[in-house]
Every structure is written in structure tokens, then in C-alpha cells.
Amino acid sequence: MNSKNPGCTTSTLCTATLAPSAAQDALAMRQHLGDFLQRAMAGSLVVRLPGGAPVERGEGHFHVGPELFLQTAGWTDFRLPHGTLTLGPGEALxxxxxxxxxxxxRAAPAQPFANLVVYAEAHALTCHLAFEVRTGKPGIRHLERRQHLQARHIHDWLADAARLGQNEHPEWATLQIRALVAAATAGVLRALADVDPHTAPESAWVTKVRVLVQNQLGDADLSVRGLAQQCGCTADYLSHLFRQQTQEALVAYINRMRMARAARLLAESALAIKEVAWACGYAHPSYFIHSFRAQYGQTPKAYRQGHAVVKSAL
Structure with a gap:
């Protein structure tokens, strides 16, 4: 174990949180965001919008909200339910x-892979700078999370842009999509710059765990032990650290996030109850229904009937 941090079994996360280059990574992330914003405002930014049926079973993961990828170098190959899409340098997806x-x-000898990933939901915003952690696999190089009012606007702007891109659209829609992406990118820069000096920043450990949980909610095997292995520490240490900094047990947090995802899917999708259960990491629909009733005081079916969202066409 690491002598400075007895919970660490590898340097995977420990060195990432203490690296002297963290400030340089933070500056680089903001510079890249600014570059993409300028090109979006100038009308030269290419925004890719993949299509396909939502939440089909298969490889990978999904989010209940839109996710913005900004490719700074190298390439990202996205495997989707109905094909593949490659994002090249300078493009947004x-x-x-x-x-x-x-x-x-993928990376070229003179062009290592790097991109930025933005995700916003409710009042929480995350933005991270990614690198190739091992051949073909992206990893988090620098990650920041903010509780900020801009997060809700960023989510809504990106969601509107995604809806505009679902079908063939005229030139004015292309312009509007680019403008919405520009507004969201500006919102990210504003949220990152707006730091409350009276609020202690969240530990990079906890922030990374939150991202890992969100990316793996649909995995029935998601566990504290598995998260600890990904973070390079023991399960007991990770549980202790998470509770110490959030006043919530990590297991309770995972279950709460699963229930929140289920509630959104019930309100915003037409998925069958058993498919919602599967998409939230429950292998058995009966256990999902029991857990949902315990959390919300009603069955998933009753919740859907009372909370269904009517989506208007843009």
C-alpha cells in the first residue's frame, strides 16, 4: 500500500489527485472549451448528431441526459446500436x-488522443479532459464538478439541440443546433469560473466515483468493491472516504442514483417496466418494483401515470 495514503493499493487515482500538472490540465481544459466556443460562434464548428433507438440492450452505457464530446486530438470511434461513428479532431458530437x-x-504518432466530455443534470455539471489510458480505452486525465444553476440550462440547451437533430433538418436547424452548443459551452466556462470561496471543493476521489457510478448504473454487477478496484484503493477506504465527504454511504448513493434514473425513464420514455429495471441495473423486475415502491411510495406503473412528460416538437 501507499505509505502516504494507506487506502491506496495503486497510484491510479492517488497520483491523479496530487499531480503537479493538475493546474496545467485545468488551464488546458478551459482553453479547449474557449476554442470550441469561438469556432461555434464563427459558424465553423462541425456538430455530429448520432441517431438510433434509445436504451437498446447491448455494448456500452447510456445517460438519461445529453452528453457533449469535444474532440481536441486523435479520434473517437463510437459504437452505436445501428452502426459506428468516428469523431475527428476539432469536431463536436x-x-x-x-x-x-x-x-x-485512436491516436497517431504525432497526435495523441484527447477530448473533453461535458455532462449536466439537475444542478450538477461535470467536465473532464480525457486521454488514452491504455490502447483504445479512454480515461479521465482531469475532472471538475460544479453545483451550479448553469447546469440546468446546459442540460436543456443540449437536449433541445439533440431533439433538433433527430430527423432530417433544414439549414436553419443546423444553425440553431450550433448556437445551442455554443450557449452550452459558454455555460460550462461560466460555471467553472464561478467558484464559491466559502465552499470547500469536492475531493477528486469523490468526483471521480460519481462519474464512474453514472457510467455504470446499468450494470447489475456495479459494487463498491468494483469501484474501489477502478480507483486503485480498498473498498473499505473508498466507503469511508465517500461517507466522510458526502455524509452518505456509497451503497446508498448508488441505489439513490438508480432510483433517480428509473424515475426519469418512467416519466420520459416508453420503455416497459422490465426494461427500465434492466436499464437501472436490476436483474429482477420484481426486486426493482419493490425498491421503487419503498423509495417513492408507489409502483413504477403508478408513478409513470402521474409523471409522464409530454414532449413538444421543436
């Missing part, structure tokens, strides 16, 4: 909500 995808990355 807006992943629609609930679209399952897997990522494989």
Missing part, C-alpha cells in the same frame, strides 16, 4: 439522451 454507446479511441 452531441450524444442524445438514452442512446447506448461504447467508445474506442
Amino acid at each position: 452531441l450524444m442524445p439522451p438514452q442512446l447506448r454507446h461504447a467508445e474506442q479511441v
Whole structure:
């Protein structure tokens, strides 16, 4: 174990949180965001919008909200339910909500892989700078999370842009999509710059765990032990650290996030109850229904009937 941090079994996460280059990575992330914003405002940014049926079973993961990828170098190959899509240097990709995808990355000798990933939901925003952690696999190089009012706007702007891109659209829609992506990117920069000096920043450990949980909610095997292995520490240490900093047990957090995802899918999708259960990491629909009733005081079917969202066409 690491002598400075007895919970660490490898340097995977420990060195990432203490690396002297963290400030340089933070600056680089903001510079890249600014570059993409300028090109979006100038009308030269290419925004890719993949399509496909939401939440189909298969490889990869999905989010209930839209996810923005900004490719700075190298290439990202997205495997989607109905094909593949390659994102090249200088391009943006807006992943629609609930679209399952897997990522494989590529680099050239003089052009290592790097991209930025933006995700916003409720009042929480995450933005991370990714690198090729091992051949073909992306990893988090620098990650920041903010609780900020801009997060809700960023989510809505990207969701509107994703809806505009679902079908063939005229030139004015292309312009509007680019403008919405520009607004979201500016919102990210604003949220990152707006730091409350009276609020202690969340530990990089906890922030990374939150991202890992969100990416793996649909995996029935998601566990504290598995998360600890990915973070390079013991399960006991990770559980202790998470509870210490959030006043919530990590297991309870995972279950709460699964229930929150289930509630959104019930309200915003037409998935069958058993498919919602599967998409939230429950192998048995009966256990999902029991857990949902315990959390919300009603069955998933009753919740859907009372909370269904009517989606208007843009």
C-alpha cells in the first residue's frame, strides 16, 4: 500500500489527485472549451448528431441526459446500436439522451488522443479532459464538478439541440443546433469560473466515483468493491472516504442514483417496466418494483401515470 495514503493499493487515482500538472490540465481544459466556443460562434464548428433507438440492450452505457464530446486530438470511434461513428479532431458530437454507446479511441504518432466530455443534470455539471489510458480505452486525465444553476440550462440547451437533430433538418436547424452548443459551452466556462470561496471543493476521489457510478448504473454487477478496484484503493477506504465527504454511504448513493434514473425513464420514455429495471441495473423486475415502491411510495406503473412528460416538437 501507499505509505502516504494507506487506502491506496495503486497510484491510479492517488497520483491523479496530487499531480503537479493538475493546474496545467485545468488551464488546458478551459482553453479547449474557449476554442470550441469561438469556432461555434464563427459558424465553423462541425456538430455530429448520432441517431438510433434509445436504451437498446447491448455494448456500452447510456445517460438519461445529453452528453457533449469535444474532440481536441486523435479520434473517437463510437459504437452505436445501428452502426459506428468516428469523431475527428476539432469536431463536436452531441450524444442524445438514452442512446447506448461504447467508445474506442485512436491516436497517431504525432497526435495523441484527447477530448473533453461535458455532462449536466439537475444542478450538477461535470467536465473532464480525457486521454488514452491504455490502447483504445479512454480515461479521465482531469475532472471538475460544479453545483451550479448553469447546469440546468446546459442540460436543456443540449437536449433541445439533440431533439433538433433527430430527423432530417433544414439549414436553419443546423444553425440553431450550433448556437445551442455554443450557449452550452459558454455555460460550462461560466460555471467553472464561478467558484464559491466559502465552499470547500469536492475531493477528486469523490468526483471521480460519481462519474464512474453514472457510467455504470446499468450494470447489475456495479459494487463498491468494483469501484474501489477502478480507483486503485480498498473498498473499505473508498466507503469511508465517500461517507466522510458526502455524509452518505456509497451503497446508498448508488441505489439513490438508480432510483433517480428509473424515475426519469418512467416519466420520459416508453420503455416497459422490465426494461427500465434492466436499464437501472436490476436483474429482477420484481426486486426493482419493490425498491421503487419503498423509495417513492408507489409502483413504477403508478408513478409513470402521474409523471409522464409530454414532449413538444421543436
